Amino acid sequence: MPMDLAVRTVGLEKRYGERVAVEALDLAVPTGRVTGFVGPNGAGKTTTIRMLLGLIRPTSGTGEVLGRPLDRPAAYLERVGALVDGPAFYPRLSGRANLAVLERLAGTRGGIERALELTGIDDRADDPVGSYSLGMRQRLALAAALLGDPELVVLDEPANGLDPAGIREIRTLLRRLADDGVTVFVSSHQLAELEHVSDHLVLLRAGALVYQGLLSSLLARRAATITARPEHAADLEALARIASDGGGHVRVRDGAVSAAGAGPAASARLNRSAHAAGITLAELTVAAPTLEEIFFGLTEDGAR
Amino acid sequence: MIRAFRGELVKLRQSTYLFGIAAVIAFMLITLVVSVTDPGPVAGDRGPAGLVLSRDGLEAADGLARSLGNVVTFLGIVVLALVSVNIGGEYRFGTIRSSAVRLPFRGRLLLGKTMALFGYLAVTVVVTVAIAAPAAQLMAGPGVDTERWWGREGVAELMLGTGSLIAASWAWATIGVLLAVLLRSAPAAIGVGIAYILPVEILAVEVAPDAAAWLPGQLIVSLARGGDNAAAQAETLVGVASWATIALVGATLVFKFRDITD
Numbered sequence: 179m180p181m182d183l184a185v186r187t188v189g190l191e192k193r194y195g196e197r198v199a200v201e202a203l204d205l206a207v208p209t210g211r212v213t214g215f216v217g218p219n220g221a222g223k224t225t226t227i228r229m230l231l232g233l234i235r236p237t238s239g240t241g242e243v244l245g246r247p248l249d250r251p252a253a254y255l256e257r258v259g260a261l262v263d264g265p266a267f268y269p270r271l272s273g274r275a276n277l278a279v280l281e282r283l284a285g286t287r288g289g290i291e292r293a294l295e296l297t298g299i300d301d302r303a304d305d306p307v308g309s310y311s312l313g314m315r316q317r318l319a320l321a322a323a324l325l326g327d328p329e330l331v332v333l334d335e336p337a338n339g340l341d342p343a344g345i346r347e348i349r350t351l352l353r354r355l356a357d358d359g360v361t362v363f364v365s366s367h368q369l370a371e372l373e374h375v376s377d378h379l380v381l382l383r384a385g386a387l388v389y390q391g392l393l394s395s396l397l398a399r400r401a402a403t404i405t406a407r408p409e410h411a412a413d414l415e416a417l418a419r420i421a422s423d424g425g426g427h428v429r430v431r432d433g434a435v436s437a438a439g440a441g442p443a444a445s446a447r448l449n450r451s452a453h454a455a456g457i458t459l460a461e462l463t464v465a466a467p468t469l470e471e472i473f474f475g476l477t478e479d480g481a482r
Numbered sequence: 483m484i485r486a487f488r489g490e491l492v493k494l495r496q497s498t499y500l501f502g503i504a505a506v507i508a509f510m511l512i513t514l515v516v517s518v519t520d521p522g523p524v525a526g527d528r529g530p531a532g533l534v535l536s537r538d539g540l541e542a543a544d545g546l547a548r549s550l551g552n553v554v555t556f557l558g559i560v561v562l563a564l565v566s567v568n569i570g571g572e573y574r575f576g577t578i579r580s581s582a583v584r585l586p587f588r589g590r591l592l593l594g595k596t597m598a599l600f601g602y603l604a605v606t607v608v609v610t611v612a613i614a615a616p617a618a619q620l621m622a623g624p625g626v627d628t629e630r631w632w633g634r635e636g637v638a639e640l641m642l643g644t645g646s647l648i649a650a651s652w653a654w655a656t657i658g659v660l661l662a663v664l665l666r667s668a669p670a671a672i673g674v675g676i677a678y679i680l681p682v683e684i685l686a687v688e689v690a691p692d693a694a695a696w697l698p699g700q701l702i703v704s705l706a707r708g709g710d711n712a713a714a715q716a717e718t719l720v721g722v723a724s725w726a727t728i729a730l731v732g733a734t735l736v737f738k739f740r741d742i743t744d
């Protein structure tokens with residue numbers, strides 16, 4: 179295993195009877211980066227994370243976490259901090275006492291204050307967790323994951339239930355962790371939540387890998403959507419025909435022609451061809467695809 | 483295992499566990515009212531409420547210890563409830579996930595937790611006896627001659643009785659651990675546990691009286707209530723210890739090899 183992978187799996191699979199929750203997953207999570215783990219609800223993110231954390235046994239497949247085999251979780255878990263499937267605490271104990279339980283289980287000490295401070299819940303740390311809002315419990319769960327200075331932090335939907343400000347705070351925290359050399363593997367069912375913080379991306383759909391690699395490569399892979407509006411509506415059909423010659427998926431809507439998935443320089447070409455055909459464009463815009471669009475494009479490809 | 487033990491100690495600070503002690507004390511006082519006030523000429527078995535000794539039996543050196551032992555069935559209900567709430571809560575709150583990630587040796591996790599619960603139960607029994615013994619003296623009143631309770635032999639019997647009650651509470655706890663691990667829910671474990679101790683075992687003994695010699699609940703009850711026959715008591719203790727071991731080993735194996743999907 180190359181030294182720069184914090185997590186690697188080969189053919190990882192989990193079945194529940196007939197249902198396949200995760201299928202033949204080959205994961206590669208680089209060390210010291212933020213890797214976003216994205217897929218719609220039910221895609222198998224939590225199942226994958228549970229397998230990485232030794233909570234459930236894979237039906238088949240192998241892997242390594244921090245250089246240790248997946249089937250010996252005790253050998254690597256002391257260097258891992260995790261939040262699995264939502265915050266989990268004893269509601270009648272204070273936030274601080276909850277962290278104390280975890281610290282005692284881990285056999286470490288002295289990390290509670292720092293974790294509370296990092297996640298900004300120090301002023302409510304002595305109240306029972308049952309009185310916390312969901313956002314505070316998410317933060318406490320983050321604090322719990324950071325106990326013991328882990329090398330790898332695995333976070334399952336840490337932004338669930340947070341307001342936009344809370345999500346931004348989490349992003350800042352994740353970025354800071356990665357800047358300190360910690361590997362962050364963080365899941366979400368919404369690409370937008372992780373778009374701005376991930377270096378690396380793993381896209382999952384229906385238990386199967388859809389994409390994995392650099393976020394920037396994914397962005398480069400998908401071309402922009404061009405929208406051209408002719409000055410005269412009568413030219414729409416002719417313009418659509420010209421756009422189709424340029425390739426891509428062409429649609430006519432609201433008095434404009436849009437071409438999705440056209441290659442680079444397609445807008446200049448369209449402009450030139452339209453001009454040559456005597457069509458004057460009143461509007462010509464190029465919209466970079468959002469990650470959501472990219473994601474849906476990829477998963478639609480996968481479904482075909 | 484020491485890690486799990488220490489972690490559990492933090493949890494035992496919750497008020498639930500103080501209520502648990504209070505509940506055992508309350509049950510004990512109720513039991514004593516039945517057991518030591520106004521004894522008759524012959525002993526009477528009140529089933530789950532205990533064995534009311536005859537006047538002679540009550541005034542014997544072990545009269546107090548055996549009367550205290552009458553709380554064993556109620557003790558079982560409280561212990562089952564507490565243990566089920568403890569372990570069922572781990573599944574309900576999802577803390578089982580974070581615990582198993584922080585301490586991936588699942589056998590040690592469960593056994594350390596069980597040991598902490600054992601410690602708590604021992605304290606509960608000792609505190610209860612410390613309150614109940616003088617209370618029994620007061621309840622017995624001038625009509626019962628309690629002098630032998632406080633003699634050398636009586637105090638030794640009281641210690642032995644306390645030890646038996648502790649052992650009984652531990653044995654109940656192992657049944658609670660097994661049920662809670664199997665069912666992963668406090669209400670389910672409490673329901674099944676209590677249904678088993680009360681109607682199921684009692685009916686089983688009605689149908690086949692021999693079963694009393696080996697059914698776990700019957701053995702635990704007879705261990706706590708004590709008796710004159712030391713050899714029979716030793717045999718009972720072996721039976722109780724065997725069931726407790728079976729329950730703990732079973733719970734540990736299930737916990738170790740089952741996926742944590744909660």
Ligand SMILES: Nc1ncnc2c1ncn2[C@@H]1O[C@H](COP(=O)(O)OP(=O)(O)O)[C@@H](O)[C@H]1O
Binds near residue numbers: 198199200217220221
């Ligand atoms: N314990 C289980 N038993 C049966 N099916 C399960 C279990 N856990 C998860 N699944 C199924 O596996 C699939 C993936 O679930 P999950 O990993 O929770 O997805 P995600 O976290 O991406 O939303 C879903 O179809 C879910 O219903």
Ligand SMILES: [Mg+2]
Binds near residue numbers: 224225335
């Ligand atoms: Mg999930």
